[in-house]
Amino acid sequence: MEMRNVVVVNSRVVWGLVAVMSLLVGLHAHAAEQVSEAVMKEAKEIWQTRCATCHGTSGKGDGPAGVALNPKPRDLTSEEWQKSVTDDYIEKIIVGGGQAVGKSPLMAANPDLAGKPEVVRGLTKLVRDLQGK
Numbered sequence: 001m002e003m004r005n006v007v008v009v010n011s012r013v014v015w016g017l018v019a020v021m022s023l024l025v026g027l028h029a030h031a032a033e034q035v036s037e038a039v040m041k042e043a044k045e046i047w048q049t050r051c052a053t054c055h056g057t058s059g060k061g062d063g064p065a066g067v068a069l070n071p072k073p074r075d076l077t078s079e080e081w082q083k084s085v086t087d088d089y090i091e092k093i094i095v096g097g098g099q100a101v102g103k104s105p106l107m108a109a110n111p112d113l114a115g116k117p118e119v120v121r122g123l124t125k126l127v128r129d130l131q132g133k
């Protein structure tokens with residue numbers, strides 16, 4: 001009798017764990033779905049070939065073409081700045097350039113990305129990932 005109770009309790013624990021784990025796997029798969037790996041790859045390439053020229057690979061504003069600009073691109077790794085802006089704002093400045101959000105036109109527009117909202121989301125994700133780096 002006692003032994004049977006132990007088995008019942010154990011199997012409940014196991015099923016509980018299985019439920020939690022499948023939930024976690026499900027959430028993870030969902031997050032990955034939002035921006036596919038292929039799109040993230042394209043976004044990373046764009047970051048390296050376009051954005052990093054001014055912003056620097058790590059987003060600190062120290063790209064070869066960035067240091068000479070006035071105003072200089074700010075440090076995108078700053079937690080304070082990250083908190084002060086929305087994803088919508090970042091997406092808008094990427095596609096429309098600085099002018100679209102009342103900032104310097106030195107922040108180049110990327111009109112070719114207007115028809116690629118997923119890539120813009122990927123770039124925004126990359127900008128978000130810079131925080132604290």
Ligand code: HEC
Pocket residue numbers: 046047050051052053054055065066069071072073074085090093094098103104105106107108110123127
């Ligand atoms: C020709 C240089 C240049 C390139 C290329 C460039 N930027 Fe910028 N970017 C700037 C400058 C300069 C600013 C600052 C504008 C200001 O402060 O008025 C800026 C600002 C920004 C901001 C907003 C920061 C703030 O102050 O609110 C983001 C986000 C950003 N850039 C992302 C990108 C991304 C992503 C790319 C690539 C798709 C990119 N930039 C390409 C020069 C550039």
